[in-house]
Amino acid sequence: xxxxxxxxxxxxxxxxxxxxxxxxxxxxxxxxxxxxxxxxxxxxxxxxxxxxxxxxxxxxxxxxxxxxxxxxxxxxxxxxxxxxxxxxxxxxxxxxxxxxxxxxxxxxxxxxxxxxxxxxxxxxxxxxxxxxxxxxxxxxxxxxxxxxxxxxxxxxxxxxxxxxxxxxxxxxxxxxxxxxxxxxxxxxxxxxxxxxxxxxxxxxxxxxxxxxxxxxxxxxxxxxxxxxxxxxxxxxxxxxxxxxxxxxxxxxxxxxxxxxxxxxxxxxxxxxxxxxxxxxxxxxxxxxxxxxxxxxxxxxxxxxxxxxxxxxxxxxxxxxxxxx
Amino acid sequence: xxxxxxxxxxxxxxxxxxxxxxxxxxxxxxxxxxxxxxxxxxxxxxxxxxxxxxxxxxxxxxxxxxxxxxxxxxxxxxxxxx
Numbered sequence: 001x002x003x004x005x006x007x008x009x010x011x012x013x014x015x016x017x018x019x020x021x022x023x024x025x026x027x028x029x030x031x032x033x034x035x036x037x038x039x040x041x042x043x044x045x046x047x048x049x050x051x052x053x054x055x056x057x058x059x060x061x062x063x064x065x066x067x068x069x070x071x072x073x074x075x076x077x078x079x080x081x082x083x084x085x086x087x088x089x090x091x092x093x094x095x096x097x098x099x100x101x102x103x104x105x106x107x108x109x110x111x112x113x114x115x116x117x118x119x120x121x122x123x124x125x126x127x128x129x130x131x132x133x134x135x136x137x138x139x140x141x142x143x144x145x146x147x148x149x150x151x152x153x154x155x156x157x158x159x160x161x162x163x164x165x166x167x168x169x170x171x172x173x174x175x176x177x178x179x180x181x182x183x184x185x186x187x188x189x190x191x192x193x194x195x196x197x198x199x200x201x202x203x204x205x206x207x208x209x210x211x212x213x214x215x216x217x218x219x220x221x222x223x224x225x226x227x228x229x230x231x232x233x234x235x236x237x238x239x240x241x242x243x244x245x246x247x248x249x250x251x252x253x254x255x256x257x258x259x260x261x262x263x264x265x266x267x268x269x270x271x272x273x274x275x276x277x278x279x280x281x282x283x284x285x286x287x288x289x290x291x292x293x294x295x296x297x298x299x300x301x302x303x304x305x306x307x308x309x310x311x312x313x314x315x316x317x318x319x320x321x322x323x324x
Numbered sequence: 325x326x327x328x329x330x331x332x333x334x335x336x337x338x339x340x341x342x343x344x345x346x347x348x349x350x351x352x353x354x355x356x357x358x359x360x361x362x363x364x365x366x367x368x369x370x371x372x373x374x375x376x377x378x379x380x381x382x383x384x385x386x387x388x389x390x391x392x393x394x395x396x397x398x399x400x401x402x403x404x405x406x
Contacts, residue, residue, distance in 0.1 A: 249334075251334035255339075269353025277361045
């Protein structure tokens with residue numbers, strides 16, 4: 001039995017589509033479940049607010065859902081586009097595209113569930129702040145979505161950029177690496193930003209007078225948390241747009257694959273860790289606003305130290321791309 | 325295309341370096357974040373001790389960082405020495 005390239009292109013597109021929506025659905029499902037659980041707690045605490053809490057729950061879940069809708073879009077494109085079979089390079093490209101979007105949707109889905117849950121709880125605690133809580137929830141979960149948008153952008157570039165003129169080896173490793181860097185790299189920041197937004201919603205419900213500084217602090221914390229996902233995007237752009245010279249050596253392919261995995265996995269820990277730091281800081285801005293200057297300072301120093309391992313991963317992956 | 329043993333060792337070293345640094349960055353990243361979170365909370369509770377708390381946080385994070393530096397050292401050894 002001899003399978004031609006066209007058959008393998010179909011196989012890659014279908015496997016990529018399955019991985020995209022299969023992995024991409026997990027995050028949103030976890031996040032939305034968390035929101036629903038918190039909404040149930042909130043309604044049992046204050047049944048007369050049931051209508052408003054229910055509405056906020058649905059809005060929050062809709063935002064969390066968007067990450068998995070991106071994954072669905074990529075899966076549909078992979079399923080229903082007729083890809084040309086001029087070159088074997090399209091096979092790893094389609095696989096990488098599906099993997100990238102699948103991994104990339106996990107973090108945003110889980111992350112966006114946290115602020116929605118906290119907003120529902122907050123409305124039961126402080127009904128007068130419902131509007132402010134919903135606004136803060138929407139801002140916080142919108143920032144969470146950015147990391148899955150990075151993965152979406154990478155996936156779409158992989159699908160629509162023409163790689164057929166590039167040499168198969170090591171370009172196959174470069175595109176797979178680009179998918180891993182941007183996809184896995186998006187998970188940590190997505191979850192971390194969700195944790196920050198959760199404690200911001202909880203803080204506004206606890207101390208409504210601190211709503212403005214809490215939202216500002218949330219955005220500052222989320223911005224720093226975002227950096228590791230941006231490193232992942234940067235490395236994946238380098239690997240997609242740099243033309244690597246043809247090489248039969250398996251070592252140069254493995255160096256590029258290693259670079260992508262290094263940056264992707266290396267961004268997980270700092271992303272989550274910086275989110276945990278900012279969650280603690282935001283929590284205490286709401287409780288003790290007077291010491292906010294020293295809290296912000298310690299948060300930034302702590303996040304910078306937590307960032308360092310992400311920077312090590314960036315350095316190693318750039319060495320693997322440019323020096324080796 | 326014949327693949328030689330030396331090639332395979334190089335390939336494994338490069339992939340291993342990437343995995344070592346990638347996986348090695350997870351633990352310190354999360355752990356240092358937790359240390360910093362508790363420091364922020366402690367400063368909120370007792371702002372007068374901000375200096376002492378920051379110092380303690382940094383020492384604790386430096387110790388946590390050590391495993392990340394081990395991963396970096398191993399990755400660099402795999403890249404340039406092996």
